[in-house]
Amino acid sequence: MAIIAGVLAGCGVHDMKPPRNTAHYRVVGYDTAKGDIAPQDVGKIDTLIFAFARLVDGEVILPPADAMRLDRLVALKASHPRLSVVVSVGGWTVDGFSDAASTAANRQRFADSAARLLVANGADGLDVDWEYPGHTEAHIKASAQDRGNFTLLLKDLRETLDHAGNAHGRHAARHYTLSIAAADGVFVSGIDIAAVEPSLDWFNLMTYDFVNSMTPTTGHHTGLYASAYAPGSARSTDKAVRQFLAAGVPSQKLLIGAAFYGRAFADVQPAHDGLYQAYGHYQGEYPWPQLKAGFINRGGYIRYWDEVAQAPFLWNAATHCFISYDDPQSIAAKATYVKSHHLGGIMYWEQSEDPQGELLDAVWRGLQPGRPE
Template identity: 30%
Template sequence: MLSPTKKRASLLTSGAAVAGLLISSLASGGVSYAADNESCRPDGLYKTPGVDVPYCSVYDTEGREKMGADHQRRVIGYFTGWRTGKNGEPAYLASDIPWDKVTHLNYAFGHVGGDNKLSVGTDGPDNAATGMTWPGVAGAEMDPAYPYKGHFNLLNKFKKQHPNVKTLISVGGWAETGGYFDDSGKRVDSGGFYSMATNADGSVNQAGIDTFANSAVDFIRKYGFNGVDIDYEYPTTMKDSGNPLDWQLSNARRAGLVQGYAVLMKSLREKLDRAGATDGKHYMLTVAAPSSGYLLRGMETFQMQKYLDYVNIMSYDLHGAWNEYVGPNASLFDDGKDAELAAANVYGSAQYGSLGYLNTDWAYHYFRGSMPSGRINIGLPYYTRGFKNVQGGTDGLWGKAATTGCPAGSGLTKCGIDNLWHDKDTAGKESPAGSNPMWHAKNLEKGIVGDYVTRYGFPADTKLTGAYARMYDATLVAPWLWNADKKVFLSTEDEQSVGAKADYVVDRGIGGTMVWELAGDYGWNAAKGQYEPGSTLTSLMYDKFKAAAPYGAKKAGTTLPTQAVDVGLEFTDFKLGDSNYPITPKLRITNNTATALPGGTEFQFDYGTSAPNNASDQSGFGTKVIASGHTGSNVGGLKGDFQRVSLKLPAWQSLAPGATVDLSFNYYLPVSTPSNWTVTIGGTAYALTGDLARGTTTVEPGTTTPPTTPPTTPPTTPPTTPPTTPPTTPPTTPPTGCAAPAYTAGSVYNAGQTVSHKGHGWKAKWWTQNEEPGTTGDWGVWQDLGAC
């Protein structure tokens, strides 16, 4: 998550330029779980084997988070520890939070100490988290029920009044991923996440991970948090990613960072599950995840999402003054004109599918490929990004600005972009990032010099140079301020853009929004005639969400089989860094059943429309996309969530129990872990245990009985005779007046197949089974072809 010194790598090519009825065994080796808690487990969430995790303390029997009757979607606010008012600048304390409008608060930041333990520094009166007090500040009185003071005391004080709000300790951030700030404010280059999770030789540092995970459990128990939010920036194989101060250490470990991250998240999940079972409440685990296609390209298939209650997408910092391309900070959609992407020939490349990937919609669909929409939250910035000396473009948009630094100085024209929150390097030199709270941007828009500027070191007689005109692009869903006199472009957010993003969340069943940071929101002070910190944007989202339908709780876009078999799928052997384009991992299939899979066995799966529909293999498995959720450019948004793929074991390649086979997979833009798998064995389609789907029972192929023990000795000869009894075929006589075959429950239908049902014709958009036409809605699998 952002700290005052945050920036993002963005260019992909820049490195080269029910409800409690079933007891599931899932992938845990057949361990049975208590049905009452299993009924509340979110779809696709990993469960620690042998632990009765108290999911129902947080989730309902649909696997949806319980947040209060007026909170159908999440509003997650980052609350920072450094806006204490002690430095003379305006404070933003727990008493300033709009508690009735938010659902979760992430405290920024804890860090990984030199001992690999979670820490917020040494206790004492100067520690903002645990020791500081604010005498005389209304609402900031300490609650004597707690043995600590500071922000943590106040968070728990207000949680008593708002018990539906959950708090999480966020660890890391841009400045403290690879180190931390000591009690004097000096940064200590300890290695942070990089060395805690990954050894110098690239191997997993299990000891460091265990130390951290144990300390995280102790920490949240001590300070009353509901979970842990990991902001590791960034465990990617792409060189020179993250804070430049960390590169010397992080670049040497690149080959092992993703694996270390995955083990870290698994260890945290398991330790939090065990602690929650003891304490009688489910502890949450979340992450702040990058939205940059460049960074995600080096994170394999983000295979740690199964350990997360939800993911917060940092869908901002998509353009900024760290390179020359002038564009919006956090556009919702692509417009086909992004100068950075055009320079890399993304729009002209058939391999890319003309998909612009520097926007929120693309990042959402990346994660949607492996998670329910309700376990995803999109990020919104309550701060600006800016450029000075912009040349070309339309009112600056898609123009260029030289990436020269600027010295720190006085006056309201520091760096030429009138910013309050200054990005500085360790030498104190300011960079032209244009980072401002949104309330200051609103004053710039209205030509107001607020009375607060003197508290940031500006002269009392400061005047603005030139005028800031508000611009808006409806295709991008992006506002900005343009100062034609100074050639300054400031990317902003306001009611129009935030309202459109809230509608996007509601319409697509997304879990909610995350904002960095609450102190940037604005409100109008009529008495002073200026904008100040407030809750305008947060309240707008609350109002949009409170009457929304429940969020999407299912990972699959259609109904999958309820019987699952234990066939393992793993994407592995990713190339590193700039060598990983196109993306060509091995797909490893392991038969963990007691039944041999004959040659020709078909697997189907979905991957997100963040990548075009041109996936293939180089191993003779006939990989092909059989249903496309989106084709063509993504101007104005991707139209569907999934590309569905089919592949088959070669005719000569049977797979005995316990055996493994690899194929070389090939795709061109990043996707998260492919999901919604089916395998057809003996004419019956099964789900796979690895999808961790709700409501599935693991069975042996050809039976309805859960396996008792795994196979120990594979048969010497795999079966070669196909089943003698073909599967039941659907009736071929359509209803009177309808030409297509009648729909039959239980039958499998693939994309493009048509049926007749209740006097209408219907066309399947993708693979489906047991999903009755007419019941799936406009966005469901069946397209209504009209009366027949």
């Protein structure tokens, strides 16, 4: 395996105007609406997913402050009519899904509240981020019935959103969309992928956080392929895609994830420059601007490129600190992968972690028609 040190591969930002047509490769970004998006960046995004609506007593709601943040995103459609704004409900540690999906009455209550929220706020669809059906890693309630109930919940949502769309003149291409944020590996065991697929417009594959504070070693937290040093159980973007394709999901419904942040580990064992090694403690997350300003080829950190995994990482030999992240080079590789496998596009977390639009620009450029596959 060739792993070489080098400088960050750069690419220009904001020196191309977005085309009118980005073909079928979609750019979908989660946005916590912490700040404004530059106009030239909005034109590169197909769908913004507002994170998050809340689940309270089985209903999807937006407190007034959150509704104001969502309104800022919806207002962007006035000058960017092709932009869609979707509302995501849930997120890590958000409880209540198991109960909300447990009975027909509860499922309909959830669906009706979601439809009302979309209509009232001028949004274009719903994203369900239940992490995860049948699992308690996030310290939420789970049930052995979650798998079947999740299928029923999404069916009820699909029917209810279509009914609401018909009542408000939203048909065909303008119908209310329905997506889910989905993990891979064992974390998707609580989902009947083949059964939920017909209800969904697309899957947001969370192909990041493969290593984190809960895993025993470092590694590529958002690697495209498995590293030569990774154990057989290691997760990767390619492995996730193959899992969902094998379950019968059409390739165009799969959007792979890009991370606009890095994950850092301290007191790491030094073999292989810290790659897939035991560590003393998890150090935290760093957004892309902070990685550029303080870590990439700075302060003793050296950027390495894993040719097999198609992923960068940082290693500080003096302090034994390791950081895994996405950058323009790895995002370009992901875009090439999307095209060669005829996937739907790229999703990313999260808009505010790339305020200058550099990583977004890499996503958008890589997905342009005519670029090499």
